Amino acid sequence: MTALFDKEKIPYRVVPHPTTYSALRLAESIHVPGREVAKVVVVRAKEEFEMVVLPASRDLDLARFSHAIGAEAVSLLEERELKEIFPDCEAGAMPPLGNLYELPVYVDQALAEEPVLFFPAGNHHEVIEMRYDDFDRIVRPMVGHFALAPLKRVSGA
Numbered sequence: 001m002t003a004l005f006d007k008e009k010i011p012y013r014v015v016p017h018p019t020t021y022s023a024l025r026l027a028e029s030i031h032v033p034g035r036e037v038a039k040v041v042v043v044r045a046k047e048e049f050e051m052v053v054l055p056a057s058r059d060l061d062l063a064r065f066s067h068a069i070g071a072e073a074v075s076l077l078e079e080r081e082l083k084e085i086f087p088d089c090e091a092g093a094m095p096p097l098g099n100l101y102e103l104p105v106y107v108d109q110a111l112a113e114e115p116v117l118f119f120p121a122g123n124h125h126e127v128i129e130m131r132y133d134d135f136d137r138i139v140r141p142m143v144g145h146f147a148l149a150p151l152k153r154v155s156g157a
Contacts, residue, residue, distance in 0.1 A: 001095055001122065003080040005130070008138050017133040019124045021092060030127060032117060033057070037127075038111060038119040039138070041096045042082060042103070045071035049085065053100035053107045055114075058147035065106070065146045066115030075150075093120040095128065097139060112143045 017029045021037035030037075034057030041052045041060045050069070051139045052060055066074040079091055085101055096119050098105035111117070117132045130141045 001097060001128075002083065002098065002128075003038060004097070004138065008125075010130060010134045010138060012128050013133075015127045015129055016125060017119070017127055021124060026118070026120070026123055027056050027128060028121040030157055032118055035110060036114050038096045038117055040081060040096050040119075042072045042077045042085065042094070043146075044077060045069055045074045049077070050102055051101075051103045051105045052146055053096040053105060053111060053119075053141065054147045055108065055111045056151075057111065057150050058108065060146060061148045068144050068146060069106070089120075090124055093122055093124050095119050095122055095137070098141075099139050104106065105139050106146060107136075107141040107143050108147040109143055109145050 005096045017048050020029050023037050027034040027037040033056040039054045039056045043050050062074050118129050120125050121128050123150035
């Protein structure tokens with residue numbers, strides 16, 4: 001992955017962090033808002049795999065995504081399927097670089113509006129930091145509204 005960044009002259013930074021197993025915990029551990037951390041979801045649609053990249057603070061709206069890509073049904077992949085697609089990554093730590101795995105990439109508009117992006121480096125203890133514009137240049141994702149609105153927290157609850 002970093003070889004691609006170097007080849008394309010993309011500035012990036014590898015940031016070590018305490019081991020985490022969720023995108024929101026990752027955001028907390030590196031002290032950035034969840035809206036800047038990319039969460040990767042891989043789905044099956046029309047008998048093909050699709051990579052959807054969302055802010056850590058949001059969840060995929062399967063119905064909205066299905067409608068957006070013209071698929072009758074969309075389903076989340078099982079962990080064993082993810083291991084087959086991403087053999088070089090720890091489970092749940094896939095980078096949003098579907099182009100390296102021959103997967104189309106869809107990015108939620110909310111994430112595309114952030115100037116800086118943080119995403120797993122294929123493991124649970126390092127994250128890549130780069131400008132969203134540079135990410136867009138090397139991945140060329142399709143951008144749309146695929147996420148559910150963030151949950152509103154009720155004080156005192």
